[in-house]
Structure formats: structure tokens, C-alpha cells
Amino acid sequence: MSIDKQLREELRKGADSMHCPPDLYGRVQQSYQQYVNEKRGRSPMKKRILVGIAAIAILIPSAALAGSYLADDIFGSSATIEQHGGSQEDYQVIEEMLQAAKGKLTEDEFKEYMELTKQMVQLKLKITDENGVVHEESLTKEEQQLFEQLASKLGPYFEKINATSNP
Amino acid sequence: MNDKELLPWLEKATSGDESAFQLVYQATHQDVYRTVAFLVYSKQDIEDIVNEAYIRMWRSFHTYDPQRPFRYWLHGIVVRQVQDWKRKAWRRIRLFERNRQMTREQFEWTDKAVLQSEMQLELFRLVRQLSYKLRVVVILRYFHDYALEEIADMLQIPVGTVKSRHHLALKELRKRFELTGGDAYVY
Structure with a gap:
């Protein structure tokens, strides 16, 4: 047998006879714990600032996106309101209102509120001309009834939104 | 468990997952221990070095290049840890004392190993x-x-x-x- 081969074999056998003492685990684990604590506690302030920045970075675009989404649900796009004498600013005001509602109402309530508002807006758009003048007389009798129904259903929601926003 | 499977666990362990640490330890401790025990003979020193090698492992995981085999990186850490220890040890302890201690332990240990393996x-x-x-x-x-x-x-x-x-x-x-x-x- 060549010395290379025999060396390999004896080293392997020798290694097999060496066993890591089980109690060494406790010690290494302790060092590990220390490392983890050190790592976590290194600078909690710095970490908090980083988390804050990350949160803002995520929130800003989602707020901006959600902003256009909410009013878009009602109108389709800001072009709709511009065709009826509204401006981009009006659209923004409505958007803020919807955002406020979203914050104040529960999820189910908000869904219902959005649905009602949508119907209401459809009616209003129908009777509003391109100069923003409302022609209520152009509503049919059924439509008028629906309008009142919607208004009465929306009433409690408005109260709720306004009550909590101006206590 | 091969090196590739071990890597994600090591990464988790490095970021503080204790169960991942356990797994990595189980998968590597015999290898680490034996490598050190081939190079250093005092039981106390072996254990110190193994412990330090693991500490080094967490701390320098970010320097690990995934293109290279994990064991190669691990053995590099272990060997450097042994070298560090030797450098410090020579400064700390008087030479002849160290030698005497080493020789004695070496023979005790070898006899035991030979008996155990009956080879x-x-x-x-x-x-x-x-x-x-x-x-x-x-x-x-x-x-x-x-x-x-x-x-x-x-x-x-x-x-x-x-x-x-x-x-x-x-x-x-x-x-x-x-x-x-x-x-x-x-x-």
C-alpha cells in the first residue's frame, strides 16, 4: 500500500475516533446568543430610523396610487368630472373625502358607501351640463326617487364620517 | 446534508434564527472539531478554538463567496483560527512548559484513540x-x-x-x- 493511501486511511480512522464533546454545544450556543443579542442591540435607533424611512417609502407611492384609484372607481377618471365643469382640484377634494371615509368606516361600510356614492354620482353627472349647472328637472320620476333613496342611505355615513373628523 | 443545502440555513443563522444555528452546528461540528483536534492537542484549547471558529463564521459570513465550496471557506476559517491561537499561545506560555504539556496529552490521547479503534x-x-x-x-x-x-x-x-x-x-x-x-x- 502506498504511503498516500495509507495516510488517508489512517487519518480517516483517526478522525472517526475523535468525537466532539456534546457539552461544547452549550458553549457555542452561548457565543451565538451573544452574537445575536449584540447584532440586535447594536443600534436600535438607527434601525428604527431605517424602518421609518422604509415605511414612508412604501406608504407615499401607495397613498398616491390609492388616491387616484378611489375617485377613479366613482368617475372612471378625472376627465369625466372635467367634462361636467369640474376641475382637477375638485377631483382632488372628492378624493380626499373618499380617503377620509375609507379611514373612518369599516371595510364593509366603505364598500357600501362607495357603491351608493357611485350611483349618486352617475345621477348627478347625468343632470349636470358641461358648465357645471345642475338641471334637476331633467330627472325622471323614478330617478328622482332613487336619488332621494340614495341620499337617505348615504346620510348616516356622512354623519359618521363628519362626526369623527370634527369631534 | 450537502453544502448547497446548508447555505440558506447558515444565512438564517447569521440573521438570528436559532433553530437554523442548531442545524448548522449539527451538520458541521464533527468536521470542525476533528480538523482542530488534528492540529492542536489540549482538550481545553481545542474547545476554545472550535468556539471561536463558530463565532468567526457568523461574523464573516458576509465575506463568503457562494461561487466557492462552503467547506473550503469553513476550513479556511478553522485553520486561521488555529494559527491565531498559536500566535497568541506562544506569547502567553513559556515554550518548554507548553511542549511538555503537549507531549503528555498527545500520548494519552493517541493511546486512547488506538485502543478505541483497535487498530x-x-x-x-x-x-x-x-x-x-x-x-x-x-x-x-x-x-x-x-x-x-x-x-x-x-x-x-x-x-x-x-x-x-x-x-x-x-x-x-x-x-x-x-x-x-x-x-x-x-x-
Whole structure:
């Protein structure tokens, strides 16, 4: 047998006879714990600032996106309101209102509120001309009834939104 | 568990997942322990170095290059940890005391190992008597199967030096092996 081969074999056998003492685990684990604590506690302030920045970075675009989404649900796009004498600013005001509602109402309530508002807006758009003048007389009798129904259903929601926003 | 499977666990362990740490320890501790025990003989020192090697592992995981084998990186850490320890140890303890202690432990330990395996591990015993510089090359070459270039990289010495140490070690082993009459074909 060549010395290379025999060396390999004896080293392997020798290694097999060496066993890591089980109690060494406790010690290494302790060092590990220390490392983890050190790592976590290194600078909690710095970490908090980083988390804050990350949160803002995520929130800003989602707020901006959600902003256009909410009013878009009602109108389709800001072009709709511009065709009826509204401006981009009006659209923004409505958007803020919807955002406020979203914050104040529960999820189910908000869904219902959005649905009602949508119907209401459809009616209003129908009777509003391109100069923003409302022609209520152009509503049919059924439509008028629906309008009142919607208004009465929306009433409690408005109260709720306004009550909590101006206590 | 192979190296590839181990890596995600090591990463988790590095970021503080204790169960991942357990798993990594289970998968590597025998290898780490044996590598150290080949190079250092005092039980207390071996345990200190193993512990430090693990600490080094968490702390320098970010320097690990996933293109290279995990074991190679691990053994590099272990070997450097042993070198560090030796450098400090020589400063701390008087030379002759250290030598005496080492020799005594070495023989106690080897006898036990030989008894346990019921084998005549003559070469193994001789390797343990080689100087550290020769021994580390033999262990990396014949126990871990690294190429001489890899060993040079690990020990941060020129390949030529590794080659000459390797050559010297084998020459020494052959000489002592014949002297002790431990050759297999004598029987």
C-alpha cells in the first residue's frame, strides 16, 4: 500500500475516533446568543430610523396610487368630472373625502358607501351640463326617487364620517 | 446534508434564527472539531478554538463567496483560527512548559484513540508528532483532500512553500515509519 493511501486511511480512522464533546454545544450556543443579542442591540435607533424611512417609502407611492384609484372607481377618471365643469382640484377634494371615509368606516361600510356614492354620482353627472349647472328637472320620476333613496342611505355615513373628523 | 443545502440555513443563522444555528452546528461540528483536534492537542484549547471558529463564521459570513465550496471557506476559517491561537499561545506560555504539556496529552490521547479503534494507527501517530507547519499541510492534503494550491491559499503562504513542506513531511513520515517497523508488509 502506498504511503498516500495509507495516510488517508489512517487519518480517516483517526478522525472517526475523535468525537466532539456534546457539552461544547452549550458553549457555542452561548457565543451565538451573544452574537445575536449584540447584532440586535447594536443600534436600535438607527434601525428604527431605517424602518421609518422604509415605511414612508412604501406608504407615499401607495397613498398616491390609492388616491387616484378611489375617485377613479366613482368617475372612471378625472376627465369625466372635467367634462361636467369640474376641475382637477375638485377631483382632488372628492378624493380626499373618499380617503377620509375609507379611514373612518369599516371595510364593509366603505364598500357600501362607495357603491351608493357611485350611483349618486352617475345621477348627478347625468343632470349636470358641461358648465357645471345642475338641471334637476331633467330627472325622471323614478330617478328622482332613487336619488332621494340614495341620499337617505348615504346620510348616516356622512354623519359618521363628519362626526369623527370634527369631534 | 450537502453544502448547497446548508447555505440558506447558515444565512438564517447569521440573521438570528436559532433553530437554523442548531442545524448548522449539527451538520458541521464533527468536521470542525476533528480538523482542530488534528492540529492542536489540549482538550481545553481545542474547545476554545472550535468556539471561536463558530463565532468567526457568523461574523464573516458576509465575506463568503457562494461561487466557492462552503467547506473550503469553513476550513479556511478553522485553520486561521488555529494559527491565531498559536500566535497568541506562544506569547502567553513559556515554550518548554507548553511542549511538555503537549507531549503528555498527545500520548494519552493517541493511546486512547488506538485502543478505541483497535487498530494500529502508526502513521496517524507519526503525523501527530510532526511539527505544526508540516502537519497542517498533511491534514489539509490527506484528510481534506485539498490541492497544494488551495492549501497555499488557505494558509496564505506561497505554493512553493507548501510543496516543500509537503515533501518534507512525507520524507519525515517515511523515515520514521521504517524506523518504527510499522510497515504493513512486515507482518
